[in-house]
Amino acid sequence: MVGMRDVAKKAGVSLSTVSLVVNGTGYVSDDMRDRVQRAMSALNYVPNELARNLYHNRTNMVGVIVPTIRHPFFATFTANLQHALAGQGLSTMLCSTADAENGEAEYVEMLRRHIMDGIVMSAHTAHTPDYWTSIRRPIVAFDRVLGEGIASVGSDHEQGGRLIADLLIRTGARHVVMIGGPRDQFFDLAARGEVEDAFDLEKTTFPTVRYYLTLEQELTKAGIRYEYVEAGEVMDFDGYHRAVNETLDRVGPDGVDAVVSSDIGASFCVREALQRGIGIPRDLQIVAYDGTYLTDLAGMRMTAVVQDFVGIAQSVADHITQVIVNEDAGAAKASLKKDDNPFEPSVLIPVTLALGDTTRAASAAADHS
The missing domain is CATH 3.40.50.2300 (Response regulator)
Structure with missing residues (x-):
């Protein structure tokens, strides 16, 4: 195996000079650097990355x-x-x-x-x-x-909550269901007794919850009914499926007419609603939050708050x-x-609203993305 000593001998320089070139430390003249690099190329020398990282106290x-x-x-x-x-x-x-x-x-x-x-x-x-x-x-x-x-x-989740609220208010939503993870997990500081107000927007270590809280605040101001349905942990896809089915059981003239969830929950919602013959977006509007590839694969192009990945x-x-x-x-x-x-x-990274086929009056909200 070719080592730095072989390179030094080939280039006619000291071992320390080769070390300086390989590790990128200290001063080496252009002439010396060229000689070392030509020798390395001629011998097909590959630097030992582990040794070099240890030299710099780095693993990269x-x-x-x-x-x-x-x-x-x-x-x-x-x-x-x-x-x-x-x-x-x-x-x-x-x-x-x-x-x-x-x-x-x-x-x-x-x-x-x-x-x-x-x-x-x-x-x-x-x-x-x-x-x-x-x-x-x-x-x-x-x-x-x-x-x-x-x-x-x-992401700027408060902005995301306002974008959804504005869209649903302008499109006439009357009863909004938000489907997400365990709500008490969002308020971990309150659960540990570190803050007094469990619903203080400024006192949670989970910034994602801000889109739910902001949406709830805006819907309250507009006099629109809303509720939060828990779907289990983030990896509990079955939990999302159950929450979606329970929510869709209540879709009707005087029942649920809008669902807001992550791309997973929104995708389940589109698929199940289509199987039940629920009209989207006539009877049910669906808004996804994240904007991953699922928004184009659910069976309809979903309206979504898109995070800038x-x-x-x-x-x-x-x-x-x-x-x-x-x-x-x-x-x-x-x-x-x-x-x-x-x-x-x-x-905070801004989010955008991408309008799809799962909400009404898309053109009216187009200028709010």
């Missing part, structure tokens, strides 16, 4: 923790994030907490032991903010607020890269300013 590996990759939202997110991280020279190690016995704990331990350079956390965690802030290694949260000083990137992934990749660079440079972690809300993501 980022752990990405999601609840499950079976869900189209997290599949789309991780695909885009992997591409964005690769653009930063970073590889991705994926952890699906639904399929991992130790959840995020194993990855956090790997981060502590410098087996990876950073973690992107986008799954539910039962750990308190003190746990995450005590790790003191590069972490970025996606659609979660982990603790003070830990950057968080997420490319923008989200790039922002997350930029943030984790910067935190890693800051750590390498010994820079202090960026902390929140005094006027920042510790329960709100550091970066």
Whole structure:
């Protein structure tokens, strides 16, 4: 096997010069660099990446923790994030907490032991903010607020709630059902006794809930009836199926006439409604939230609030890269300013409303995307 000593001999330079060229450290004249690179090419020398990473105390590996990759939202997110991280020279190690016995704990331990350079956390965690802030290694949260000083990137879910509310109000909805995950999980801080008001929009570590809460507030102002139907955990597709069927049992002249859910729930709703002969959007309007590939595969092109997966992934990749660079440079972690809300993501990515065939009066709402 060809090693650096062989390259040094071929190029007629010292071993330390070859090391400087391979590791990209220190000053090497252009002439010396050219000689080393020609020798490497002639000998088909491939640098030992592991050794080089150890030299720099880096692995160029980022752990990405999601609840499950079976869900189209997290599949789309991780695909885009992997591409964005690769653009930063970073590889991705994926952890699906639904399929991992130790959840995020194993990855956090790997981060502590410098087996990876950073973690992107986008799954539910039962750990308190003190746990995450005590790790003191590069972490970025996606659609979660982990603790003070830990950057968080997420979509502007309040904007998403307003877009849906405006559409449903303008199209004459009378009884809206929102189908989503366990509602008490959204208010984890209240469940742990850390805040007094369980429905305070500003005090939840789950920014996603803001679209539900904003939608409820706007519907209340408009005098439109609404309710929330729980469908189980994010990976519980059967739970979504049951919730959709129970909701559709109540569709009628004086019953439910609009459903808002994730792409999964909305897709189930379209399929079941068509099988039952329920007119879409005449008798039932359906709005999806996420905007993954499912919105075009449900049997009808769905109206959906679309999250900017490319923008989200790039922002997350930029943030984790910067935190890693800051750590390498010994820079202090960026902390929140005094006027920042510790329960709100550091970066909010705008969402858009894509109009489809599952809502009425599409043209009237077209200017609100």
